[in-house]
Amino acid sequence: MTGDDPIAAAIGAIVDAGELAGAVTLVWRGGKVVQSACVGWRDIEAALPIERDTIFRIASMSKPITSAAALMLFDEGRFALDDSIARWAPEFSSMRVLRAPTAPLDQTDPAGRPITFEDLLTHRSGLTYGGVYAGPIARAYADALGGDIDSEVAPDDWIAGLAALPLIDQPGADFHYGCSTDLLGLILARIEDAPLGEVLARRIFTPLGMRDTGFTVAKHKHGRRATMYGFDEAERLTPRPTPPSGAFMAERPEALSYVSGGQGLWSTVDDYLAFARMFIGDGAVDGVRLLRPETLALMTTNRLTESQRAKAETLGMPVFTAHGFGLGVAVVLDPEKAAPTRCRGGVGTVGWPGAYGGWWQADPTDGSVMVFLAHNSFELDQLANGIGLGVYSAITEFHALASALPG
Secondary structure, eight states: OTTHHHHHHHHHHHHTTSOOOOEEEEEETTTTTEEEEEEEEEETTTEEOTTTTEEEEEEEGGGHHHHHHHHHHHEEEEEESSSBGGOOOOOGOEEEEETTTTTTTTTTEEEESSSSHHHHHHHHOOOOOGGOOOSSSHHHHHHHHOOOOOOOSOOOHHHHHTTSEEEESSSSOOOOTHHHHHHHHHHHHHHTSSSSSHHIIIIIIIITTTTOOBSSOOOGGGBBBBOOEOOTSOOOOOEEEOOTTOOOSOOTTTOOOOOOTTTTTOHHHEEEHHHHHHGGGTTTEEEEEOOOHHHHHHTTOOOHHHHHHHHHHTTTSSSSSSSSESSSSSEESOOTTTTTTTTSSTTTTTEEOOTTTTTEEEEEETEEEEEEEEEEEOOHHHHHHTTTHHHHHHHHHHHHHHHTOOO
């Protein structure tokens, strides 16, 4: 299973210790794949191994894709970054803001200005995820929006439900990780007058040959899907067909029309490589141009102020100690201090990981791309007790060893 590949051996040790079901890795450098390894199992019970074409939920690795699609419309002059989203989502014309994130829902003030497209792309919209705060806003998000990935709420109703809730901060004020990209995706669907899945397929997936990427997995490909694994009370790996949070369903019903542009895509390691190469190709991949070089430069340049970087947190941890945030991606500002679990390379390296262990980065300083995919589900109280951290050890080992590869 590991052969002579030190990356496979390092990840294999974590799999053998029962801390991770399996993972697939890939490194692109010098115009070619210089490393790829498949370690562990896509289905432990059936003894089905991870393979290079195994299909994973990529969770928030969806966000850079939806953001890139939005910037393709920006390139076409369909909107400006400082345009109000209310032109396409009039539901957001008169927003109110909670006086504190955990305050009662009736303790609000008027928004000082409209939410803009740049606010959505930089998570400075005042939107959040319902589970981030302990106050009434958490239940209000769940009641209005349903599951984070698979929701029975139709897109227009989802937009209306979100717009009826107060923001947790003034638009443009600070970085708050949340459903900004989900809203952005549904607005793209309105602009294009087509479902978001069709928009992404036409603009990105089909041109780049990303045949296994989408919001659903075709039935004839179901055998290639990785089983989602979490940990039981004895800290043993166990299948998690649905997470405790209710974010996704075991099988997405065909009738669901809502899709999560921020979290909902499935993909493979080679498909994601095709997309990530755009960031080392000035916006193009093998002659297929997605973004103008000037727009890619906007996307990969930090847009946050020093104060916004300092205050940004996810799960109570600082986000941007050595990173900034562009239009949908984290950007390395200090290579020496950058955590590899976000992305780490030369100045300007970009990436954004997914909640289930997916990770990638593209480093324009050496023309490299690294991709790591896994299916690792955990609960926050488990994480606080050190359960489920094996995937982060695997990513760190992969990054260190991949950075030393020749090519």
